[in-house]
Amino acid sequence: MVRFASLLIFCLICLGCAQIGSITGGSKDTMAPRIKGSNPMDGALNVQTRQIEIEFDEFVALQKPNENIVLLPSNVSYETILVNKTLFLNLEKELEVNTTYSLYLNEAVKDITEGNDTLIQLVFSTGFELDSNEAFFQISDAYTNEPIQDVTVGLFDSLAQNKPIYFSKTNAKGFVKLRAIADGAYFYAVFSDANKNKTRDFDEAQFATMSPIYIDTNYTDTLYCKLSIPLMTKSPIQIEFITSHILALRKPSFLSFDEFYTNELDLTQLPANQINDDSIHYYLPSYYESLQIAVDTLKKKVRNEYPKAAIESSTLVKKFVLLPDSCCVQINFDRRIESVENDRLKIFIPEDSSLIELKTGILLLNNALNIDLGAAEFDRAILKIDSGAIIGINGSVNEALDFVLQRKTSESLGDLNVAGYSSAHKYFISLFKSEKLIDKRVDLTGNVNLSFNELIPGDYDVFIVEDENNNGIWDPFDPETYTAPEKRFSLGRKVRVKANFEHEIEIRTPE
Numbered sequence: 001m002v003r004f005a006s007l008l009i010f011c012l013i014c015l016g017c018a019q020i021g022s023i024t025g026g027s028k029d030t031m032a033p034r035i036k037g038s039n040p041m042d043g044a045l046n047v048q049t050r051q052i053e054i055e056f057d058e059f060v061a062l063q064k065p066n067e068n069i070v071l072l073p074s075n076v077s078y079e080t081i082l083v084n085k086t087l088f089l090n091l092e093k094e095l096e097v098n099t100t101y102s103l104y105l106n107e108a109v110k111d112i113t114e115g116n117d118t119l120i121q122l123v124f125s126t127g128f129e130l131d132s133n134e135a136f137f138q139i140s141d142a143y144t145n146e147p148i149q150d151v152t153v154g155l156f157d158s159l160a161q162n163k164p165i166y167f168s169k170t171n172a173k174g175f176v177k178l179r180a181i182a183d184g185a186y187f188y189a190v191f192s193d194a195n196k197n198k199t200r201d202f203d204e205a206q207f208a209t210m211s212p213i214y215i216d217t218n219y220t221d222t223l224y225c226k227l228s229i230p231l232m233t234k235s236p237i238q239i240e241f242i243t244s245h246i247l248a249l250r251k252p253s254f255l256s257f258d259e260f261y262t263n264e265l266d267l268t269q270l271p272a273n274q275i276n277d278d279s280i281h282y283y284l285p286s287y288y289e290s291l292q293i294a295v296d297t298l299k300k301k302v303r304n305e306y307p308k309a310a311i312e313s314s315t316l317v318k319k320f321v322l323l324p325d326s327c328c329v330q331i332n333f334d335r336r337i338e339s340v341e342n343d344r345l346k347i348f349i350p351e352d353s354s355l356i357e358l359k360t361g362i363l364l365l366n367n368a369l370n371i372d373l374g375a376a377e378f379d380r381a382i383l384k385i386d387s388g389a390i391i392g393i394n395g396s397v398n399e400a401l402d403f404v405l406q407r408k409t410s411e412s413l414g415d416l417n418v419a420g421y422s423s424a425h426k427y428f429i430s431l432f433k434s435e436k437l438i439d440k441r442v443d444l445t446g447n448v449n450l451s452f453n454e455l456i457p458g459d460y461d462v463f464i465v466e467d468e469n470n471n472g473i474w475d476p477f478d479p480e481t482y483t484a485p486e487k488r489f490s491l492g493r494k495v496r497v498k499a500n501f502e503h504e505i506e507i508r509t510p511e
Contacts, residue, residue, distance in 0.1 A: 032110070032111070033056045033057065033058055033060045033109050033110065033111050034056065034057050035054055035055070035056060035057075035120065035122070036055045036056060036057045036085075037054075037055045038052070038053060038054045038055065038122060039052070039053045040052065040124040041124070042122050042123055042124070043123060043124065043130060044124040044125070045124070045125050045127070045128060045129070045130060046125070046126070046127070046128065047095065047101075047124045047125065047126050048095075048126065049091070049095070050090065050091045050094070051088060051089065051090050051091065052078075052088070052089040052091070052103065052122075053086060053087070053088055053089075054086065054087045054088075054089075054105075054122070055085055055086045055087075056085045056086070056087070056109065057085075058085065058111050059084065059085055059111070060082070060085065060087075060109040060110060060111055061082075061109070061110055061111075062080065062082050062087075062108060062109060063107060063108055063109070063110060064108070065080040065108055066080075067196070067197075068105065068106045068107055068108035068196065069089070069103075069104070069105055069106075069108045070103070070104040070106060070198070071089070071101060071102075071103050071104075072101065072102050072104070072165055072166070073096070073099065073101070073165070075096055076091050076092065076093055076094075076095060076096075077091075077092045077093075078090055078091045078092060079092070087109065089103075095126045096126065097126055097127065098125075098126060098127035098128075098129075099125065099126050099127065100123065100124075100125045100127075100129075100130055100131040100180055100182065101123070101124055101125070101126070102121055102122070102123050102166065102180055103121070103122040103123075103124075104119065104120070104121055104167070105119070105120040105121075105122075106119050106167075106196070106198070107119065107196065119168060119169045121168065121179070121180075123179065123180040130180065131180050131181055131182040131183075132179075132180065132217070133179075133180075133181040133182065133183065133215050133216060133217060133219060134177055134178065134179045134181065134219075135155065135166075135177070135178045135181060135186075135188075135213075135215055135219065135223070136175070136176070136177050136178075136220075136221070136222040136223070137153045137170070137175070137176050137177075137178075137188075137190070137222065137223050137224075137225060138174055138175055138222055138223070138224045138225070139151055139153065139170050139174040139175075139176070139190055139225050139227055140174050140224075140225075140226060140227070141205075141226070141227055141228070142207075142226035142227055142228035142476060142477070142485035142488065143228060143474065143476075143485075143488060144490075145226075145488070145489070145490065147170070147172070147173050147174025147175075148170060148174050148205075148227055149170055149171060149172045149173075149174065150169050150170060151169065151170050151190055151191065151192050151193070151205070151227060152164075152167055152168075152169055152190070152191055152192070152193040152198065153167060153168055153169070153170065153176050153178065153188065153189075153190050153225075154166065154167040154188065154189055154190075154191075154198070154200075155167070155178060155181065155186040155187070155188055155215075156186060156187045156188070156189065157186070157187070158187060159187055159208075159210065161187075162199050162200075163198045163199055164189070164198065165186075166178050166180075166181055166186075167198065181215050183215065183216045183217075184214070184215065185212040185213070185214045185215075186212055186213055186214075186215060187208070187209070187210075187212050187213075188208070188209065188213065188223065189206065189207070189208035190206060190207045190208070190225045190227055191204050191205065191206040191207075191227075192204045192205040192206070192227070200479075202230060202232070202479060203229070203230075203236060204229070205227045205228055205229045206227065206228075206229075206230070206477060206479065207225045207226060207227050207228070207477050207484070207485075208477075208479070208482060209482055209484075210482045226477075226484065226485050227477075228476030228477045228485045229476055230476055230477055230478060230479050231253075231475060231476050231478065232252055232253055232254070232478075232479075232480070236250070236252060237249075237250065237251055237252065237255075237295070237298070237300070238250040239293050239300050239302050240302055241302060241303075241304045241305065241306060242281070242314075243306055243312075243314050243333075243334030243335065243367075244287055244304065244306035244307060244308050244312075244334050244335060245283065245284045245286075245287065245308075245334060245335030245336065245392075245393065246281050246282070246283060246284070246314075246334065246335065246367065247281070247282040247284060247291065247302070248279065248280070248281050248282075249279070249280050249281075249282065249293070250278055250279045251278055251279075251295075252278070253277065253278060255295060257274070257280055259295050259296070260293055260294070260295045261293075261294055261295070262291050262292060262293050262294065263292070264288065264291060264292075265284070265285075265291070267282060270282045270283060270284065270285070271283040271336055271366050272366075273365075273366055281366075283335065283336040283366050283367060284335075285393060285394075286393065286394060287304065287308035288304055289303065289304055290302060290303045290304060291304075306334070309396075310396065310397065310398060310399050311333050311334065311335060311337075311390050311392045311396050311397060311398040311399075312333065312334045312398070312399075313331055313332065313333055313334075313398075313401055314332045314333060314334045314367070315330075315331050315332045317403075318402075318403055318404060319403070319404040319405075319406065320383075320403060320404070320405050320406070321406050321408060321456065322373075322405060322406065322407045322408065323408055323413070323454050324407075324408065324409065324410050324413075324454065325454075326407075327372055327373060327374075328361075328370055328371060328372050328373065329370075329371050329373065329383070329403070329405070330368055330369065330370050330371075331368070331369045331371070331385075331401075331403070332367055332368050332369075333367045333368075333369065333390065333392065333398070334367070335367060335392045335393055335396065336366050336367050336392065336393055337364050337366070337367060337368075337369060337390055337391070337392050338391050338392055338393060339364075339391045340362055340364060340369065340389060340390055340391070341386075341388070341389045341391075342358060342359050342360070342362050343357060343359055344385070344386040344388070344389035345357075345358045345362065345371065345383070345384070345385050345386070345389055346358065346383075346384050346386075347373070347376055347378070347381050347382070347383055347384070347405070348381060348382040348383075348384050349378050349381050350380065350381070350382065351378075351379075351380075356376050358371060358373075358374075360372075360374075361373075361374055369390070371383070373405070378405065378407060379406070379407055380404070380405065380406050380407075381404075381405045381407075382402050382403070382404055382405065383402070383403040383404075383405055384400075384401075384402055385398065385400065385401040385402075385403075386400055387399050387400040408454075408456065410454065410500075411499065411500045412457075412499050412500070413453075413454045413455055413456060413457070413499060413500075414455050414457055414497040414498050414499055414500065414501045414502070414503065415451060415452065415453045415454070415455065415497075415501075415502045415503065416431070416451070416452040416455055416460065416495060416497055416502075416503045416505065417449065417450070417451050417452075417502065417503065417504050417505070418449070418450045418451075418452065418462065418505055418506075418507060419447070419448070419449055419450075419504070419505070419506040419507075420444060420447070420448045420449075420450065420464060420506075420507050420508065421446065421447050421448070421506075421507075421508040421509075422444075422445075422464060422466055422508060422509040423509065423511065424466035424467070424468065424487075424509060425445065425468065425470070426443060426444065426445055426466075426467045426468070426470040427444050427445070427464060427465060427466050427467050427509065428440060428441060428442040428443070428444055428464075428465050428467050428472060429441050429444065429448075429450060429462065429463070429464050429465075429507065430462070430463050430465070431452055431460055431461070431462055432460065432461040432462075432463070433456075433458055433459070433460050433461075434458075435461075438452075438455070438460070439452050440472070442467065442472040443470065443472070455497045456497075457497050457498055457499045458496070458497060459494040459495070459496050459497075460494065460495045460496075460497055461490065461491070461494060461495075462490070462491040462495060462505065462507055463488055463489065463490055463491070464488075464489050464507050464508065464509055465486055465487070465488045465489075466486055466487040466488075466509055467486060468486055474486055474488050487509060489507075489509055489510065491505065491507050
């Protein structure tokens, strides 16, 4: 009996040891590799070596070392070798005497598990002194005023210089310190460097000035820079089918729409709608699987991934909210409309199941159908478009469509009164809801009192912009004239508009 009990206990122990469970890998590694030791050490003097050795605190992998490892001044070439956790730079010649060197690992090493990387700077001197000057920058977004992380700040000998002689990257608070700088006059530039080429490209968010700064031991300023994408490159060439029969083209300001062409069509003879100075929509006479659009020597082939059967509505909303003085709704379609059978458009009133025919007040403009609701009275209704009521190019027709119409009363809406002030020559105030522009008042000066009336209840953002050139839009940095971006400020909080309520706020630009 004792023997049996002992055997039973042994079996239970074995079963307990054999239980299957998942093995966790611990918390995720979010730290980038760090230097455990180096030769020469950071800040070392009188360095005489033909090899730089850097040991990391974990196993690493090299990323494009020829591009991402930079030794400045760039008067010596080197070969990179990675052995386990140690990186070796074998120099091809002696370092210059009495010179401070900065070795940058600009996302050149990453850990092999999570792929974290960062910018590492190692400074040493071949002389008795180390260049010890520093420069401080605070970088924020010119449009939102929020700090920006991981943008490059560089110092240059001249405006014509492509790559910086000193550089670093901002932290999460938009702050950066450049160190080990020699006495001298420098130009500075800030840029996003998305392609990591250490060059300020025109299509990147950036800021720069034409005035140099002189850095020495007495220099303690912090430079505040506002980053933005230049206007001229905010409109690169973009060509795409946005529906089955509508081709959208967006161009930079220095090109004309008439310069674009395709062998299949004469774009200049097509019905078109110019959206603004840089965008246009072409309404095609038939379905094309693809088109090759050219301008000068540039050619781009765009494919049509949209269906080509029945006419479809390209209006995103299925519900129209009508203000008390709203008379019309506009519905867009995926192609140019040739005609409409007016008697097949009706307003259905669910409250009493009545129908109101729309025999007049219907206007066609390319792919847009503008419908005047006339004197129809309702709180909620349904706009019904029968199948085949819309006739498009090549005899195409629509399937049945329904849109909800909801009319707001004055009591269900709110008003916002804004007291604005800016010392700028001209400014404007804009109102946003869910990041969509609702209203804007331009050409303002001094003290103003504005009223934004009949607003749908909800949260709104209010902005004030110093409109220096009085063009009614916010202008970013201009890399050709080095003009700084216009100053744009938020109220700092959302304004909650309530129904049947009048709200009062004040907004001004900082002095």
